[in-house]
Amino acid sequence: MAGKPKLYYFNGRGQMESIHWLLVAAGVEFEEEFLETREYEKLLKDGVLLFQQVPMVEIDGMKMVQTRAILSYIAGKHNLYGRREQCTVDMYVEGTGDLMDVIRVHYKLPPKEKEKNLALINERATTRYFPVYEKICGSEGTIYSQHTMLKGKLMNL
Ligand SMILES: N[C@@H](CCC(=O)N[C@@H](CS)C(=O)NCC(=O)O)C(=O)O
Structure with missing residues (x-):
């Protein structure tokens, strides 16, 4: 039997977060290495990194990169893709x-543009996404809008 998938990423949610969600939804245990x-x-x-980027997931003897490719593979493998x-x-x-595209550019912006971009991230995240x-999760409140990621971590970018 193949071992647990191993996730390589920095110690943060970022691009790896949707992969975490999908593995949990599929009931798959995984290991993580925080780089x-x-x-x-x-x-x-x-x-090891095809495009010199993470996330990288070691799974089924492959070292996979590109978040969407990884998500498609896991969804297909665990029959989470219907028609x-x-x-x-x-x-x-x-x-x-x-949404991640807007967040990702943040790190590369000069300090004077960060405040404006952070406002855009907050606005897009809380009103659009x-x-x-x-x-779809059936939640009635604004759980994610109040999430600490927005109140804490992102504010400190
Ligand atoms: N298209 C890639 C983007 C991955 C990406 O931007 N990774 C960042 C960390 S969140 C990275 O490794 N940056 C280093 C670099 O680009 O040199 C994906 O969806 O996985």
Whole structure:
């Protein structure tokens, strides 16, 4: 039997978060390696990361990169892709990708542009994306809008 998938990422939610969610939804146990600069540089040096980026997931004898490719593989392997459901899953995944695009550029912005971008992230997350996820999860409140990621971590970017 294949071992548990091993997830390689920095110690944060970021791009790995949707992979966490999917593995939990599929009932798959996994291991994680939280990369510090030294370990990340070793992966780069060893040529393990196809595009020099993480997330990387070691699963079924492969070292997979690219979040959406990883999500598709896991969803397919655990029969979480139906027909109509496949499109629904892809819509939510692509939505998350669009939100992540706005978040990802944040790290590279000059300090004076960060405040404006942070306001955009908060606005997009709380009015466009999180309500959609809350709705499909059947939640009535604003659990994600009040999430500490927005109140704490993101504010400190
Ligand atoms: N398209 C990639 C993007 C991954 C990505 O941007 N990873 C960042 C960390 S969140 C990274 O490794 N950045 C280092 C770099 O691009 O040199 C995916 O969806 O997995």
